[in-house]
Amino acid sequence: GENVEQHPSTLSVQEGDSAVIKCTYSDSASNYFPWYKQELGKRPQLIIDIRSNVGEKKDQRIAVTLNKTAKHFSLHITETQPEDSAVYFCAATSDSNYQLIWGAGTKLIIKP
């Protein structure tokens, strides 16, 4: 079955700098990769997703890149702000799979 590994578990960056979180997956059939953000005490919310037919997707300060050959995908946050502090989860699945396989999460800390 699919397995998703996420690194690092904690990431501390200076406000204004960029942050990158990486995930690797094992099932080459996986073709949908969402990223969820969970602020302290709140529910996870989708922030961006990508399908395997594209290599990159951007939404303002957030971007996701996908390398199908290497089976890894990354979340990039530029010009980080205090409100970016949260736990970020990557996930993977395929059209034939009913389950969304989650990474373990990355705690992003933005230092003022």
Place this chain on the structure above:
Amino acid sequence: EAGVAQSPRYKIIEKRQSVAFWCNPISGHATLYWYQQILGQGPKLLIQFQNNGVVDDSQLPKDRFSAERLKGVDSTLKIQPAKLEDSAVYLCASSSGQVSGNTIYFGEGSWLTVV
């Protein structure tokens, strides 16, 4: 649009007692999920329904947990008897179809403390 509704938001019970959580998904969403999230960890899928049928309950501790989704709309998750390690947030979520390509919307969660 209205979000996923859950109740109660907070519950404190003693071990060996029972508790039930209720969830009403977003209108029209066929897929409903119950996740358990222990503090500092990622969400763990307990059970997934497609309409009123169970798609996956492989991680549901069936000796103490049960869930149902009668009529394919709202759902209840029950724990009986509760253990200390059941202390967690129970997140209900829904999506319009299968997970691939469809956003999963989470409820606020039901926070359970077992003492």
